[in-house]
Amino acid sequence: MTNLPFTRLLRLAARQLMRESHAGELRVLFFALLVAVTASSAIGYFSARLNGAMLLRATEFLGADLQLSGSLSPAPQQIDSGLKFGLTHARVVEFSSVIATDQDIQLAAVKAADSRYPLRGNLRSASAPYLADEVSQGPRPGEAWAEARLFAALSLAPGDEIEVGDKRLRLTRVLTHEPDRAGDFYSFNPRVLMHLDDLAETGVIQPGSRVRYRDLWSGSTDALARYRQEVEADLKPQQKLEDARGGNRQIGGALGRAERYLNLASLAAILLCGVAVALSATRFAVRRYDASALLRCLGLSRRQALGFYCLQLALLGLLASSLGALLGWFGQHVLFMLLGDLLPADVPGAGALPALAGIATGLVALAGFALPPLAALGRVPPLRVLRSDALPVPPSSWLIYGTALLALGLIMWRLSLDLGLTLSLLGGGLVATLLLGGLMLQLLRGARRLLENASLSWRLGVGQLLRHPLAAAGQALAFGLILMSMALVALLRGELLDNWQAQLPENSPNHFALNVLPAEKEAFAARVAALSSETPTLYPVTPGRLMEINAVPVRRAVTKEEGGDNALRRDLSLTWSAELPEGNRLTAGQWWQPLQPGELPGVSVEAELAARLDLKLGDRLTFNVGGLERDVQIRSLRSVEWDSFKPNFFMIFEPGTLEDLPATYLTSFYLPPDSERELVALSRSFPSATLLQVEAILAQLRAILAQVTLAVEYVLLFVLAAGLCVLFAGLQATLDERLRQGALLRALGARRSLLLNARRAEFAVLGAASGLLAALGCELVSYLLYRQVFDLVWAPHPWLLLLPVFGAALIVFAGTLGTRKALSASPLSLLRSA
Amino acid sequence: MNVSILSARNLSKVVPSAEGELRILDSIELDVMAGDSLAIIGSSGSGKSTLLGLLAGLDLPSEGSVELAGQILERLDEDQRARVRAEQVGFVFQSFQLLDSLNALENVMLPLELEGHANARERATELLGRVGLGERLSHSPRQLSGGEQQRVAIARAFAADPKIMFADEPTGNLDSHTGEHICDLLFELNRERGTTLILVTHDPRLAARCQRQIRLDAGRIVGAAEPA
Known part of the structure; x- marks a missing residue:
């Protein structure tokens, strides 16, 4: 009897299971697992596919799935490697340059892109300023597009010519939307888009010029991951590799939270079904005490008796889980069909992974919640055939709860809540x-x-x-x-x-106004107030660069890793304010107090930046503003709602610190969708101001x-x-x-x-x-x-x-x-x- | 056949209770020869079932020793005792103990299948025919009367050709007429197959059909009778 082969035990278990399929507790067990796996894999599919769809949307913000950017032109092997993996490549070069016409000049943010740009999302353009726009391919060689405000600033009309460096380009259309503009609100200068093939002839890019090279990639997740792995190791300090998630705060935040929520919800569903599994497995076990005692009487060993019942449940679990995974897959399909109008047409499939994960989850839940009650079946004393009051030694409660907790922990962990959180939730x-x-x-x-x-x-x-x-x-x-x-x-x-x-x-602000001159500040505010029914707050802005932290030059004060921080490599928009701006919250220190004699004026630093640069209250910062050095001391740290579409600042100075320096004003405001005429009028009245539409x-x-x-x-x-x-x-x-x-x-x-x-x-x-x-x-x-x-x-x-x-x-x-x-x-x- | 197939030496069972230790069995000495039939009689609570459980290796004694078919039971662990049961022992219970989820044939096939018997189905069919249930192979236990259920249980008990058959009040749940028939069947099969039979009962008429009887009272053997 000890050599009862596994196959025979399996056959016996399968037959027993079929015979007992009408038993209530088996049905409950079956349905509990079915629901757990259906819910888990449907949620898995749903979130994987929605995630895919959302990421697809989010990638539009980058214009790509993955971007290699930097102030250096990438090494040839960094490009070859991507092509080798079968990724699609597009190149964009961004720089500032003076745009000249016969009459006038204007500094512009120029973007030279090849014909494949953008890889994700669309460019939109219009035939004339403030007319309706449409999706369009970028400019051909010899052509350029520009934003409406450049047309206004230089009094241009479509068809006119401009000079970018040594190259003359014909302005063919008005650029209204670039998918990858989002991360770049504070580019003060109007955008000019030209073809990459014309770039060399402009002669603008010289050694030492401030240029941003962006190499855009799109392709399968797998290939992207392999590319990332290969390139990441040899990244130069001036280079950065980012995907849609890392590249955009607004989308990253929303996506991350949604994903965590969906995971939490499926965890809840699994937990619920785990409870059901535990309850019905207990009933399953109790009802089989007699049979188990009999089997032991017939000479089955403890292990074989236990195996006999475990196999039954394992078969049941496999059946329920597979069916659940199928139902889950089918369910989300129906859901996506029903939601067809609301969702993008190109929701990507999610493969077999969510189904397999669902099945695995079901089996782990079954093992965790059903094994402990089942263990009692192996311990039913054979004496029970003579005395029905002979009960199995109850399994140690540590075992019961330990196993369930372990199973739950595993599932939690899989749903990518991190280990620390899993432990703290379980504890x-x-x-x-x-x-x-x-x-x-x-x-x-x-x-x-x-x-x-x-x-x-x-x-x-x-x-x-x-x-x-x-x-x-x-x-x-x-x-x-x-x-x-x-x-x-x-x-x-x-x-x-x-x-x-x-x-x-x-009515979130959908327009930004930059470069409002101090003399026009009141008038501008009044005009905007009349248009949008709200009085905008105008913030003074003056560009400045952080030079020293506690008298140590920034380059040395921060490690190489942090040196990649954008905030240190470019001019920051510095402002001053007597009040804490709306949407900001102090996380440390106090808002301005009267200055004590001999004290340095104060600055309030955005909390995340402070954490990255390891800045603390009381630290002394030295800024170079318009060629002059200014020392300030950190008085407070602030958290900022970056996704609020309001002007936000890394550094807010105490009033009086920067007021002697030249500054322009910045604000954001809401205009109803069909306000093109008002916008043109506003732009004409304040020609120096830059109006930026963020409606798209x-x-x-x-x-x-x-x-x-x-x-x-x-x-x-x-x-x-x-x-x-x-x-x-x-x-x-x-x-x-x-x-x-x-x-x-x-x-x-x-x-x-x-x-x-x-x-x-x-x-x-x-x-x-x-x-x-x-x-x-x-x-x-x-x-x-x-x-x-x-x-x-x-x-x-x-x-x-x-x-x-x-x-x-x-x-x-x-x-x-x-x-x-x-x-x-x-x-x-x-x-x-x- | 003067070989002792089952013997008990100084067998005692003590369980803790609210009033201190309770001695259910006290210094039992017993020898059963192969092919014998032995009835254990006594009133309720005299320790009959406890003794049966110890002799069959379903439970372990507090003191003393049981030797079954040459194996000292208390020296074996539970799985080794299970093997002894599988190879040597058959059971018939008062409450039949059939698996509800299996039909009559499958219940009888179960011990054969556990042993991997090649023609379990034929053998079980034949045995059910022998106990008079040849026409009711596919009936589930619920569809059978008490007497029929016990016949299935007897067929199952003999299926694996045990050397020793333990029967615990086999007629306890049956009317006297049916009980009579079941007894006939049990003794007939016992004779045919040369099985040793250990029978627990409080029915003197049933006990009288065994070759030997021992009477238990308060855990001790208070009387023994040899066959008339």
Whole structure:
């Protein structure tokens, strides 16, 4: 018997499984796994594909999937390597140059691009300034496009010629949109776009010229990764490799949060189903104690008996997981079909990975949550065939919870919440579970006294809970976990949506005005106020460069790595302000206090930049502004909403520090979409001012957020559905006990209504207790998540106090529905099973 | 056949209880020869089932020793004892202990299949025919009466050709008429196959059909009777 071959055991297990396919607990187990894997792989597919779609959108902000940029022309092998991997390449060279006409000159930001540019997104242009634009291919050799404000500044019309260095180019169209303009708001000078083939003839690029080379790449994720790997090692200090995520703050933030949310939601779904798996596996095991004892009597070893049942569950798990993965794949397909109008047409597929990951997740959850109860089956003493009260030595609770926690940890980790967070969530959850479980036990004990004067149905129903307080506490915890997961996912959805909406309200500023002259400041503000119904705040701007930190030259003060910081390599826009600008928040230090004699004037530094450069309060910074040196001391650090589309500054000086220097003014404001005429008029009245439209960028960003929002809504639905399924599973798991009790009471002559009321009382207490636990748990976990994952500000959620009521209602409803079989249990069944 | 196939020496079982230690079995001495039939009788709580469990290696004694087919049971671990059971021992239980999920034929096939028997199906079919259930092979236990279920259990117990058959109140759940038939069947098969039979019962008529009887009271052997 010890050499019972595996194949024979497998065959026996398979046949046993088929025979028992009608058993309730196996069905629950099957459906729990099915839901877990369906939800997990549907969410996996959904987020992978949406992510793909969003990244596709996001790549437009870069004009590519990946960009190699730097102040040096890339080495030939850096380009050859990309071509070798089959990537598509486009080159862009950016520099500042004076544009000359016969009458006038104007400094412009010139971009020379080859014919493949842009690799992602589109260029848009119009035939004349402020006319409707359309998607267009870039200028041909010999031609150039320019922004409307260059036409205004140089009084040009389409067809006129301009000179870029030594080369004459014909201005053919008005450039209205470059996909990769987003990261470059503060380029003060109007854009001129020309063909790369004309660049050499301009003679503008000389050794030492300030030029930015951008080599754009697009292609398969795989090839991009390999290219990145090959090139990254030999990157020169002046070079930078970035993808859409790293390249753009606004998109990076939204994408990152959405992804974390989706992962969290699928974690919630898996957790829910894990609870169901644990509940039904326990029932599975308990119902097979007799059979297991018999098998042992027939000579099966402990290990073989255990293997026999594990194989059954493994087969079941594989079947449910595969079907779940298929359903998940199918489900997201239907979803994408239904959402066809709202989503981009070219949503990329996601391959087999989410399905495989879903199956793996299902099996890990099965192993983690079902193995511990199953282990008891190997320990059923064979003596049980003679004495039915011989119970298996219960497995150590450490083993049970340890295994479940391990499985959960693995899944959490896979969903790319980081290790530290996984540990803190698991640890926090464990502590919370122990505390809440203890609290629950006390509550139940307290209920005993209250019960003495209650009606029979209450005494019966709640008495049922009190008879096994530990089991009841466990049940309340399980249901509490379900309610908590659902509440948490709902809670986060609301916060995320609010957060995004607040980030981009309908009338977000869609125009920037730069270079407003001090003399025209008041007049400009008045005109804009008349157009947009809001008085804009104008910030003075003067360019300056950070030279020294605590009297140490910047080049030496910061390490090589940080030397790559853009903030140090170019002029910063310095401003001064008496008030903390809207959307800024102090993270350290204080806003301006009256200066003490002998004290240096103050500066307020953006917190992320300060962290990168290791700047602290009290540090002395030396700036070169217009050829003059200015010393200031850091008085405060600020966090800035970079995605607010308002003017934001790395450095804000104390008023009075820079006022003797030449400055222009900067502002942003909102104009309704069809304000072209007003804009032309504004531009004519203030010819020196530069007007920048960001409507197109805003629209892109809104489209992305709309997609994320949609994903979030549907994921919430998935999780709610999973939660309800688990609730039924949990109630099913207690059905045996209820059937017996129901039959006994009926045998004693109880009316159906008494049974029903007793059950309702029991479920109401259980539901209210679960709701209370869920509310407490939800606050705790949301606090952790807000701080560590979502970077949101946490505030208590008083509405969670409704959870006990909601929990009671939900569990009474689901409970009476799920156990209605127990109400009609025939008293005869009791006699038969004796 | 004067070979002892089962012997117990100084066998005791002590369990802890609220009032201190409870001695369920006390210094049992017993020898069973191959091919014998032995009835263990006594009132409820006298320790009959406990003794059966110890003799069959389902449980371990607190003191003393059991030797079954040449193996000292308490020197074996649980899996080794399982092997002894598989090779030497058959069981018939008061509550039949059939697997609900398998039909009659599959229940009988189970021990044969566990051993990897080549023609399990034929053998099980033949045995079920022998116990008079040749027409009910594919019925599930729920579709069978108590007597029929016990016949399936007897067929299963004999399927793997055990040397020793343990029967725990085999007629306890049956009416006297059906019980009679089941007993006939059990003794017939026992004779045919030369099996040693250890039977626990409180039915004196059933006990009387065995070659030997021992009576237990409060965990001690208080009387023994040789065949008339």
